[in-house]
Amino acid sequence: xxxxxxxxxQPAEEVAARGTELDRTDGAGDAxxxxxxxxxxxxxxxxxxxxxxxxxxxxxxxxLPAALRRVAKFAPNRRARLGGPAIATQLASxxxxxxxxxxxxxxxxxxxxxxxxxxxxxxxxxxxxxxxxAYLARPGNWxxxxxxxxxTVRAQADSAAVAELVREAEQRAARAEHDRAVAKVExxxxxxxxARVREELGGLRxxxxxxxKSLRMAQAGQRRANELLATEKGRAARAAADYEAxxxxxxxxxxxxxxxxxxxxxxxKDARAVNDARLWxxxxxxxxxxxxxxxxxxxxxxHRLPADFVADTAAQRPEAQAAxxxxxxxxxxxxxxxxxxxxxxxxxxVDGYNVTKRGFGEISLEQQRNRLxxxxxxxxxxxxxxxxxxxxxxxxxxxxxPAPRGVRVLFSKKGETADELIRRLVRAEPPGRPIVVVxxxxxxxxxxxxxxxxxxxxxxLVRRLSRS
Numbered sequence: 248x249x250x251x252x253x254x255x256x257q258p259a260e261e262v263a264a265r266g267t268e269l270d271r272t273d274g275a276g277d278a279x280x281x282x283x284x285x286x287x288x289x290x291x292x293x294x295x296x297x298x299x300x301x302x303x304x305x306x307x308x309x310x311l312p313a314a315l316r317r318v319a320k321f322a323p324n325r326r327a328r329l330g331g332p333a334i335a336t337q338l339a340s341x342x343x344x345x346x347x348x349x350x351x352x353x354x355x356x357x358x359x360x361x362x363x364x365x366x367x368x369x370x371x372x373x374x375x376x377x378x379x380x381a382y383l384a385r386p387g388n389w390x391x392x393x394x395x396x397x398x399t400v401r402a403q404a405d406s407a408a409v410a411e412l413v414r415e416a417e418q419r420a421a422r423a424e425h426d427r428a429v430a431k432v433e434x435x436x437x438x439x440x441x442a443r444v445r446e447e448l449g450g451l452r453x454x455x456x457x458x459x460k461s462l463r464m465a466q467a468g469q470r471r472a473n474e475l476l477a478t479e480k481g482r483a484a485r486a487a488a489d490y491e492a493x494x495x496x497x498x499x500x501x502x503x504x505x506x507x508x509x510x511x512x513x514x515x516k517d518a519r520a521v522n523d524a525r526l527w528x529x530x531x532x533x534x535x536x537x538x539x540x541x542x543x544x545x546x547x548x549x550h551r552l553p554a555d556f557v558a559d560t561a562a563q564r565p566e567a568q569a570a571x572x573x574x575x576x577x578x579x580x581x582x583x584x585x586x587x588x589x590x591x592x593x594x595x596x597v598d599g600y601n602v603t604k605r606g607f608g609e610i611s612l613e614q615q616r617n618r619l620x621x622x623x624x625x626x627x628x629x630x631x632x633x634x635x636x637x638x639x640x641x642x643x644x645x646x647x648x649p650a651p652r653g654v655r656v657l658f659s660k661k662g663e664t665a666d667e668l669i670r671r672l673v674r675a676e677p678p679g680r681p682i683v684v685v686x687x688x689x690x691x692x693x694x695x696x697x698x699x700x701x702x703x704x705x706x707x708l709v710r711r712l713s714r715s
Contacts, residue, residue: 284339285390287382288397292335293327294379299334300326302351312337312344338383349383356380368392374399579704581711587701588630590681596672596700597623597708598665598686599638605687606709617648622712624651635672639665666691673698 287295303311303319303326311319315337318330327334338345353360359376362369366386368377378396381389587593603615610618620636627634628651635655650656659668666688673695676682682700685708686692692702 285393287393288375288378288400290375290400291378291382291393291396294375295338295382296331296334297327298352298379298383299338299348300330302348302355303334305351306347310344310347312341315344345383345385349380349385353380353384360384363392366392368395578702579706579710581707581714584683584685584703584707584711587681587683587703588626588632592633593630593681593683594633594635594676595623595626596669596682596684596695597634597636598669598684598688598691598705599636600665601686601688601691602705602708605705606712619712620650620654620656623654626711627651627653637665637668637672666694670694670698673700 300318301323303315304323306319308316308319314333315330318326318333321329338348353364356363356376359369359372360380362372363377363380364384364386366388374396378393381392381396386392588595597619599616599619600612603612603619607615607618616638623634623636626632631653633655634653635657637657637659639659647656657668657672659665666686669684669686669691673682673684678699682695682698684691684695684700684702685705686702687705696702
């Protein structure tokens, strides 16, 4: 039976470990009888577990309880740490296992183990080691040995606590003595500083007296300066009033001059507008008359001069005249295309796929488009004409390269053909502008001809591109 120790004699570690028992429960989970097993000090419990963990490796597998067979496979330094609760429970609930462990532990302890097994406590032995061996060997006075070890552990803990308190008190005393020395030094410094501050205060008082005298003199000078400033402000105000009056008079004259100049500019502008309107009306009348005459006569561009006809009549016989007429330019001759593109402000509109399928239909549509657009870029650069090429199906074309300068690439939208887009382009042009439409489609040629355009076959453009 363990004798309870008064709370004032128990160290904090013992109070914290008060409720720790080596044998917590038996296999069924019931609490063990408090009278059969004493409350072990924590160092004694840890030493018992460590001795048992070391002895597990020396026991045969059939000598080990089933609960500790897995723990026995651990490394020796891990058995006590990982299997401590299981070892303590088994020692408390299995006397046979405890006896097997005690036999090996006592044998390993040598003379100390033999003395403890006989119930003797050597005077120079570690009380924790004696208590652990006594708990395992269970001699007749083993409870007294365990209790004595507990008393010794508690006494050692109390001594350590008292020594710690003494050490802390000594440290506090040393710090207090140091603080007193520092305070004494600081007091001396403060006294010196106070004397210096008093000396500086005397100097500052004298400086304040001098500055006060200077301030009074400065204030008197400021008052005189303010009086002079007021006088000068009056003079400046009168001069400013005279200046403002003169400025208003000059501004009035400037406004009158600007109004007269504006009237003159407006009169000149109106006169120039009348002249421009008369000139525009004259030019527009001449232009409309020329367009109307061209529509009435339906003349194609002249590729021969009147003297050429006179020379042909004088120099050729009838069969030569027939051969000359056979050599006249037709709609597929690239020379006729060059003549039309030479007209001022000409606009070339190309039916894209109609030309590419006749000229180079053996390649893919993408290659056809790129080849045609590139060739038209060369024509635009050479002639300076406006070029528009029209293809079918914008929704089926993606990622087009940029068109050359001077070439416009259009695709018909869904529900509209390239032929309809070409006719809309021709109708959008002003009357009288030379428009050249390249397409071998008869309906396209007839439609654009009714609107004053010049239709040419696709072969003319193909031959012109191959020549380039």
